[in-house]
């Protein structure tokens with residue numbers, strides 16, 4: 455098990471991680487999610503003793519990494535797939551790691567087999583593709599056959615076959631009773647790989663829940679409604695009726711309306727009562743990606759200015775945002791999206 459208690463890291467005046475409290479349990483894949491700059495790598499570096507917490511602790515099997523007996527056999531990690539000597543072959547890179555950690559050389563060929571690099575084991579790693587480099591990094595993490603595994607963005611640069619392979623490998627490692635902690639930006643990928651999620655934003659804990667609970671708490675169903683093209687007054691009339699019925703109405707770029715909080719039969723009745731014809735009325739589920747985006751919207755440091763919807767959502771989120779490093783509840787609710795309200799209808 456990995457346990458963070460009050461884990462905080464500041465670099466000068468910059469607080470990268472603030473008061474993180476969580477446990478990563480064995481026998482599960484735990485996804486570690488957050489936008490760019492959220493503090494994922496900083497947290498993982500502290501887990502591995504590569505950075506010292508400003509306050510708080512993070513322990514693996516009850517010990518800080520530096521005091522963990524036989525650490526390379528207990529913990530394996532992929533932090534940066536480029537952290538290797540490009541002039542060395544894959545095999546000699548792994549042999550060096552094995553020697554440094556007192557791991558028998560015979561294990562090198564085993565892990566080369568597990569990651570599918572036997573054919574290129576004698577080739578210099580500087581000629582490797584991004585995906586091959588990731589596989590070599592994963593081989594290094596598996597070398598000590600450890601019970602605890604940390605992977606920072608393991609699918610980075612992998613093709614779909616490679617992504618599926620990583621997904622199955624993570625699941626298999628967890629099914630063997632190991633603790634598997636995987637950071638990613640990709641909610642959709644994590645949704646298929648992880649059993650549990652820890653989500654951070656601007657260094658703070660935003661969610662610590664099973665994936666199924668995260669989905670249930672954060673994805674909202676909605677309806678897509680379309681009135682006839684060229685009848686803007688019908689669209690306006692329906693928008694007012696839906697807003698007055700308590701719905702959130704969000705205009706879509708193609709002229710349709712996204713309606714949250716009103717059931718489909720009720721939308722149909724409201725349209726009928728307002729004498730508005732419908733060209734479309736269909737049920738939709740918000741994707742996990744959308745749910746995650748909504749939850750972390752207010753905690754994003756870097757955002758394209760070309761995306762007006764993201765900018766609008768961010769503005770609303772910022773208006774509701776909590777003070778940056780004030781201690782917050784264990785699970786934060788996502789900030790509301792800008793929505794059409796009855797006030798707008800007047």
Ligand SMILES: Nc1ncnc2c1ncn2[C@@H]1O[C@H](COP(=O)(O)OP(=O)(O)OP(=O)(O)O)[C@@H](O)[C@H]1O
Nearest residue numbers: 465468469470488489490491492493494495496497
């Ligand atoms: N050595 C450092 N010195 C100063 N600031 C740092 C240092 N390392 C990280 N930071 C800052 O701390 C914050 C968290 O960075 P970190 O790399 O942990 O985030 P991340 O979630 O891993 O981001 P990404 O997904 O982009 O890799 C960022 O604002 C980053 O600029």
